[in-house]
Amino acid sequence: MTGLHTHLPKALFSPAMTTGGEQRGRWELLAPRTRKVISIVGVVLFLATAWELYKVVWGALGWIRPVRPDNVVMPHTWDMVIELFQPVRRGGAILIIDLAARTFWTLREALVGFVVGAGIGFGLGVLFVRSLLAERAFMPYVVASQTVPIIAIAPMVVVWGGRLDIPQWLAVSVIAAYLTFFPVAINTLRGLRSPDPTTLELMRSYAAKPNEVLWKVQTPAALPYIFTALKVSATASIVGALIGELPAGFQNGLGRALLTFSQQFAVQSTKLYSTVIVCALAGILFVGLVSWVERRVIPVRAVELDLETGIEPA
């Protein structure tokens, strides 16, 4: 197709199309990393502009729905940024330093929970693919576990953790694991069942043991499914950690900061907004980490057509 295009005489393209083509060409000349940075910054600027524009327009017209555009409910974007560099309390560290330490704390809880939950989820997937009986027996409970609100579970886990003398942050990790294991279990099961029957017959013809089928065929085939689940779970584990921190007694995490700042919202909302943005960044960081691992684990099926010849590179 591309080959056909290049053979068309230039005159067939309208001047507008040619300009468009040249612009795209210039964009594609940039290094992939530069392009990525520009698009990310572009989106951030777009959102900030939309936010400020809303404030100006709604303020000028006196509209209050859906959201009143005053500086408490919708503080200026630059005030959120400035807030990051203000001391949290008199003489204390500035907010961004405080939040960075909290992010580290919460990410640790989330990561531990994520790893444990992913392990349990994978284990359940393997159990269910091997035994239909186990799937029938346990799947309803696995599903039920996710319909119970995490808000109800979190205090129980924290109290039980206290009785068992495990560190409180670890109890929070349990809650993160609780949210992590479900997508991984479901997708692992789906992925382990994805190889076609002929491939399994091939393994049978080699008299392969069930474990060899699991590790050489089923698990590699399941990896794309598992990584999809892991990305969902990465964000879920952060939500689990944030919520788990609410009933916990310690002051260290981002969840605690959200709670404290939400109580001050009516007076000073910028701290909450800044913290929410940091939570979002933590999620992006975590999902990015999972994607980075994914790119290294799964060989890229790079069927990139050579633009000049239309031939797949060997």
Added chain:
Amino acid sequence: MSQLVVDAHSVGKVFGKGEGRVEALRDISMQIEAGEFVSLIGPSGCGKSTLLRLVGDLTTPTSGEIEINGKPPRRARLDRDYGIVFQKATLLDWRTVRKNVELPLEIMDVDDRAKIADEMLSLVQLGDFGDHYPWQLSGGMQQRVAIARALTFNPSLLLMDEPFGALDEMTRELMQQEVLRIWHETDTTVVFVTHSIPEAVFLSTRVVVMSPRPGRISDVVETNLPQPRDEDTREAQAYYDKITEVREALRRQEARA
């Protein structure tokens, strides 16, 4: 008389029970000697693939007995007596071509896997493609890799289930030539399922003609065409005569039905 590789006695296969009961095979008796190239041919639903799968212990007979190299099929499978090639190449996408060919060797715990794999890839004339991924190869090349993979552990029996069914005619003829060359170079016995009459005649020492509902053996045609077979064979009168013979055997069943 040379050794029997496949020995089937009044084998029957029934799928399902009651209303949904389907009799796939009835009273199949067939002997295949070492070094033979036997094709199973017949219309869809004649049970030719089922018969092949019974030989490979991928399914079990409802009645009758099969022996592979004098053993029950399950024993033969566990002893890795046969290699199998399906219509789909069924290569593992995440492994290179070489690693795909090594797969059976890994499971069988054989050393020098890379060396054996490269030898096999040379045998199917893909010596330079070991580091490629399956999706970088054409359909014909993928099927060659599947053949190389089936031969890595020197099985005495090669089972092929419509291996060229998905290939275009030119590639198909090339592949037939390849399989014959490989059959001469190794001393494997081949059981080959196909629904192409010229393919069966060109390849086989013997063509087993099957009829459907239930699947039975209706005729056996000895081809007796001179070896080695090449492009000239495809233009020989004897080849056309044999094609006619097989076609008439298939027609006779229609008349009977």
